[in-house]
Amino acid sequence: MKTIKFKSFTSGSCGNCYFLGIFDETDACEAGVLIDAGYSPRRLKKELAREGLAMEDFSAMLVTHDHNDHIRSLGSYCKHIRVPVWTPPELARALAHHFITGDYYPFCRRELAAGWNEIVPGRIQAQYFAVPHDASSTFGYALMLDGYKFVIMTDIGRMVPQAMSFAKQADTVVIESNYDLEMLRHGPYPKILQDRICGGHGHLSNVECAEALREFVHPGLRNIFLCHLSEHNNTPELAYQTSFEVLKELYTPCAPSRGMAGYSLARTGVEPGNVLQGERIPRLCPLPRMTPSPMFIL
Numbered sequence: 621m622k623t624i625k626f627k628s629f630t631s632g633s634c635g636n637c638y639f640l641g642i643f644d645e646t647d648a649c650e651a652g653v654l655i656d657a658g659y660s661p662r663r664l665k666k667e668l669a670r671e672g673l674a675m676e677d678f679s680a681m682l683v684t685h686d687h688n689d690h691i692r693s694l695g696s697y698c699k700h701i702r703v704p705v706w707t708p709p710e711l712a713r714a715l716a717h718h719f720i721t722g723d724y725y726p727f728c729r730r731e732l733a734a735g736w737n738e739i740v741p742g743r744i745q746a747q748y749f750a751v752p753h754d755a756s757s758t759f760g761y762a763l764m765l766d767g768y769k770f771v772i773m774t775d776i777g778r779m780v781p782q783a784m785s786f787a788k789q790a791d792t793v794v795i796e797s798n799y800d801l802e803m804l805r806h807g808p809y810p811k812i813l814q815d816r817i818c819g820g821h822g823h824l825s826n827v828e829c830a831e832a833l834r835e836f837v838h839p840g841l842r843n844i845f846l847c848h849l850s851e852h853n854n855t856p857e858l859a860y861q862t863s864f865e866v867l868k869e870l871y872t873p874c875a876p877s878r879g880m881a882g883y884s885l886a887r888t889g890v891e892p893g894n895v896l897q898g899e900r901i902p903r904l905c906p907l908p909r910m911t912p913s914p915m916f917i918l
């Protein structure tokens with residue numbers, strides 16, 4: 621059976637970079653995509669090797685927006701790796717003039733059309749949607765991997781209907797859970813920066829993330845990953861707990877039955893496979909900021 625796997629290399633203002641791939645029965649990677657380039661090719665190569673993977677295992681890149689933490693190494697990828705870099709036309713124009721992406725971006729530039737695009741022919745399709753954020757333009761992506769539906773929305777000032785409708789159909793959602801409002805208001809950031817973060821064009825708070833989750837959780841949803849957690853204004857525990865409170869309201873625990881694990885809570889999330897009221901509770905997991913996550917089997 622084919623499996624879909626996902627790994628985060630870094631997530632947050634320090635850098636953002638994610639791998640997503642389709643694996644065959646022998647665990648060989650058949651098709652892969654890299655999302656955002658806030659992690660150097662050198663470090664990526666090393667981390668992929670730990671998973672038995674190589675740079676050749678992804679043949680497309682997607683970029684969400686032109687903030688430094690998402691494109692810091694894009695110039696290096698274009699210079700040395702030269703895989704197609706897919707973005708909507710607005711973002712492609714911004715990247716073409718960005719000092720970080722440099723002279724090599726035009727070789728890799730690919731523009732996404734509205735609707736589904738074949739970014740790895742016959743295997744991975746992508747569709748973009750605009751999200752409010754204070755970059756020149758910012759996008760979330762819905763991906764289809766052999767029919768498996770994956771949605772990522774990071775750096776999103778507030779939820780918007782299109783993001784919500786993709787999330788409502790997804791098998792896996794990666795969503796920002798950036799800050800705890802109390803921590804932000806009492807933290808080290810100047811007032812003007814605080815207002816930027818929570819003003820609707822900055823980042824999504826834990827509560828906003830949890831409220832979004834309340835709306836998009838559906839029986840087919842298998843995994844929720846919380847991304848882009850703030851170092852100063854959040855903790856993984858707070859982000860997890862805020863969303864988990866909502867999941868608890870949506871799913872009622874049932875007694876363990878034969879062959880089924882009961883409702884159990886691990887530090888990093890609810891293990892998938894626990895059956896609650898005949899439905900699987902989705903795995904909920906905050907992604908580490910500075911260190912690579914495990915390779916998740918979705």
Ligand SMILES: [Zn+2]
Pocket residue numbers: 632633636687689690775848
């Ligand atoms: Zn960011």
Ligand SMILES: [Zn+2]
Pocket residue numbers: 685687753755775
């Ligand atoms: Zn950003």
